[in-house]
Amino acid sequence: MSEWDVSSMPDLSGKTVVVTGANSGIGLEATRAFARKGAHVVMACRDVGRGESAKATVREDAPAASLTVRELDLADLDSVRTFAEAVADEERALHVLCNNAGVMAIPRRETADGFDRQFGVNHLGHFALTGLLLPTLRETPGETRVVTQSSGVHERGRIDFDDLHGESSYDEWDAYAQSKLANVLFAYELDRRLDATGADVRSVACHPGWAATNLQQRGPEMAGSRLRLWLMEVANRVFAQSAADGALPLLYAATAPAVEGGDYVGPGGLLNMRGLPEKQRSNDRSYDGSVGRRLWAVSEAETGVAYSLPDPA
Numbered sequence: 001m002s003e004w005d006v007s008s009m010p011d012l013s014g015k016t017v018v019v020t021g022a023n024s025g026i027g028l029e030a031t032r033a034f035a036r037k038g039a040h041v042v043m044a045c046r047d048v049g050r051g052e053s054a055k056a057t058v059r060e061d062a063p064a065a066s067l068t069v070r071e072l073d074l075a076d077l078d079s080v081r082t083f084a085e086a087v088a089d090e091e092r093a094l095h096v097l098c099n100n101a102g103v104m105a106i107p108r109r110e111t112a113d114g115f116d117r118q119f120g121v122n123h124l125g126h127f128a129l130t131g132l133l134l135p136t137l138r139e140t141p142g143e144t145r146v147v148t149q150s151s152g153v154h155e156r157g158r159i160d161f162d163d164l165h166g167e168s169s170y171d172e173w174d175a176y177a178q179s180k181l182a183n184v185l186f187a188y189e190l191d192r193r194l195d196a197t198g199a200d201v202r203s204v205a206c207h208p209g210w211a212a213t214n215l216q217q218r219g220p221e222m223a224g225s226r227l228r229l230w231l232m233e234v235a236n237r238v239f240a241q242s243a244a245d246g247a248l249p250l251l252y253a254a255t256a257p258a259v260e261g262g263d264y265v266g267p268g269g270l271l272n273m274r275g276l277p278e279k280q281r282s283n284d285r286s287y288d289g290s291v292g293r294r295l296w297a298v299s300e301a302e303t304g305v306a307y308s309l310p311d312p313a
């Protein structure tokens, strides 16, 4: 059983970390932990007002925290480009990119670019963001990392290349599972490509187990289902760990020296839903390089973001 917790994190003075979805839940708790260890944290938030409120709560715990709130709407590729340009221009370095923001099991909605919102926000937005920030990650001296937040739900996921955006048929949980499997496939494919070029960037996937956050409320709220909302609230009270504990796998993936590119990190306790972080194995489909390559090609075509990383195959 792992004994790694926030007290095990190294000093992060002089390091710059980007956290997507930094205003809420796991992203907020990760921001707090990074800031307490001395990192400069770029809080990438869909709504700057919510980002500034979150920043104020972090400052209550860590008055010296170095925090910048920047607008990032992963459901809009123009916003992703604007954000990435600002980070590349105004931050001197980027040591860790945390692809954490997400939505879960929401009714079908489209992003500004016409993607299914779950696939668009959870996968394609982060795929584009990572590609646009990769030059900055590679130019930063020393080892840098990309950490992509998945979910245990990826295990029931399948990539439906014939209907990626749920236009023919849509199930909100299948769409979430597909997007979370895409997160792991992307993390591993990125690592294979980085490895082949000898870049000093590690790509790692993680999942938080089950943590009580706003994530569980969004789907029922959007569907207008008070029963589902109530069930989610009860389930959270019974099963979930805190958002701070849910942030531990991401923090471990981002900072532990033992982490290697291509690792998958999650909580090691009951049913991998809670507990301290450890390396785990994701489902067999996530290690299928042919699916990873195909998803990569589709993601480049759909986002228009081409990585300058050759296909190792």
Ligand SMILES: NC(=O)c1ccc[n+]([C@@H]2O[C@H](COP(=O)([O-])OP(=O)(O)OC[C@H]3O[C@@H](n4cnc5c(N)ncnc54)[C@H](OP(=O)(O)O)[C@@H]3O)[C@@H](O)[C@H]2O)c1
Pocket (backbone or CB within 6 Å): 020, 021, 022, 023, 024, 025, 026, 027, 045, 046, 047, 050, 072, 073, 074, 075, 100, 101, 102, 103, 104, 121, 149, 150, 151, 152, 207, 208, 209, 210, 211, 212, 213, 214, 215, 216, 246
């Ligand atoms: N909590 C769990 O039990 C659990 C389990 C498995 C995986 N995860 C994963 O953990 C990650 C964090 O979720 P959480 O539990 O911390 O949920 P949360 O409290 O709802 O936080 C989600 C964050 O993502 C942001 N976000 C949503 N849509 C966005 C968009 N279009 N552009 C930019 N940011 C956007 C939200 O911003 P707003 O506040 O503006 O909506 C919020 O900051 C997600 O990837 C989720 O899939 C969570």
